[in-house]
Each structure stands twice: as C-alpha cells, then as structure tokens.
Amino acid sequence: MGVFKVLEIKEGVFENNDRQADLLRKELKQRGLFLLNLMSSPGSGKTTTLVNTLNRLKEEMKIGVMEADIDSDVDAHTIAKQGCKVIQLHTGGMCHLDAEMTRQGLDGLESGELDLAILENVGNLVCPAEFDTGAVKNAMILSVPEGDDKPLKYPLMFSICDVLLINKIDVLEHFDFDLDAVRERATKLNPNLKVIPISARTGEGIDEWVRWLCQEVKQWQVEA
C-alpha cells in the first residue's frame, strides 16, 4: 500500500457540468436545433403551458418534448395527445437534470429533424438553477398562488432565466400577489429578464410568449 498524500484538485463542483453544457450548446447550434429548458415549482403550470404552446406552434415547426417530472409519465401522456414527439426521462428521483442527462434525452427523442426541443425540468426552484442543461434559453414559470416573494427566496433561479412567465393571472384577484413587485424584484436580479404574465387556462398572454419563443428559434437557426 502506498503512502497517502494530498492531491490538489481545485475544481468548482459545477465546472464539469458547465463544460458539458457548453459543448452541447455548440452542437445544437451546428444542427440548428433550439433547446428550451422550462423550470418551475411543481404545479405552477409547466405542462398546461406546454400544451398551449404546442398547439400554437406545431404546424409551424417540428417540436419534441422531454418530460422529467419525477415518478410519473402522466405529463408525457398529456403531451403525446397533442401529437408531438415526447419522451419520459427517468431521473431516478434526482432533483435536477444535468447536461449529460439532457444529451441522453435528446438522443432518445431522435431529435434529428426537430427545430425545437423543450425540456420540462424537475419541479424545483433550487437545484435546476445550478445545473446548466445546455439549453439555448431558460424559461421559468412562477404562478400567482406561489406568492410574489419568490424572487427574494430563489435569487439564483431568477438570475439565470431569460424569460419569466407569471402564470395563472386569471386568479389574480383572489390573491395578494403584486405583479409589479415581482417584475421589480426579478429585473433587479436580472436586468435582461423578459417578463410575460400569462394564463395557461384562458390563453391570455400566450401570444406574446409564443411570439418570443418563435423569434428566438428562428434567430438561432439563422445563425446556425
């Protein structure tokens, strides 16, 4: 048996994943495939918003969906009913997806001829914020019943997102949810954040969201 000695590593814990994510993004660019990472707490309306989005966009582009919600393929069935390609990722109870798992998901989707792949990440505002999936853009949903203090409690999530959808605005009148306060708190953390209030139930605001997404996908493909 050898002699124990100290070996210096000095590596940030997220560095390896960050490298994998950058690599994946480069490949996505070459293929002209846009990957959207959709995050929120459980029940904020990711699946409902997705269904709405697919309905608006499925004639216009080829879309695939990766479902990562823990322990159930209910969401995958809901999405499949929209006639889009969907796979259920088995996260084994993990609280987030990393770039490697996302890459495996894309392989499983056989994403060859797709324009847009959407990842419904695990419902959680902490861990997914620390793991870059390799997505081109990050979107998060905050729903009205969750409260307007969330940017204060989960600052990292708000700072890494490109777009914030404030969902369930159809029930605004029943909650003391201050939309302007959320806007202010979130953009203070992230001045480039695009904020879009929506209701996945009534369809309000979905146009603006879909327009934003469409624009981003086209831009990505032009640059490819």
Next chain:
Amino acid sequence: MHELGVVMEVVKTVQRFAKENGVTQIDTIVLQIGELSSMIPRYVHECYPAAVDGTELDQTKLKIEIIPANALCKNCQQVFNIMKNRSICPECESPEWGLLSGREFTIKEIVAC
C-alpha cells in the same frame, strides 16, 4: 433534497480525477464551501454516505472548510465579513463593497495514494 444531487456531482468529479491521475485509494475528500453558497455544510455531511454508497468513494472521509463571506469596503478599503456585520462596513458604515469570497463550492483536494 438539494444537496444530494450536488454531492453526486462531487463524486463524479473525484472519480474522473482519480482515473486520470492513477489514484488507487482515497482516504479523504476536502471541500470548500462559501458562507453564501446555497450548500449547507451539515446537509452535505448528512447526505455524503448516500452519495458515495456503492462507488469507489464508499468509506472515504469528508472534510469541509468554510470560506468566509468577506468583502472589501469601497470607501475605506477595510476587509470585513458581511454576514457578521450585516452587510455594512464596521469601520465607516458604508454599504458599498465588493465581495472577495464566500460563494465558493469547490473540491479543494483529496488525500489519496
């Protein structure tokens, strides 16, 4: 729990390092966690056995060094801990400072052969 997934990331990095450097036996892993990191040292310790279970790192020891949340006052150049001073310079009471350390979550080293 948030810490488990992240500690599994630590395990992956150490496994890769061990392979690349011909390390055959690991005794201790030393992490550095900043006071402002979202990782809570006690939880990291608690989930460590589960994270290493069934890997080559099973039975290894975990050591955590806490890195203070230190800042440099922009007004009087005093270095102070923002957690202990409620984000205000203890010398001149200025709230204007630049963070020097405290956000780390780093694998510092391993004791191995």
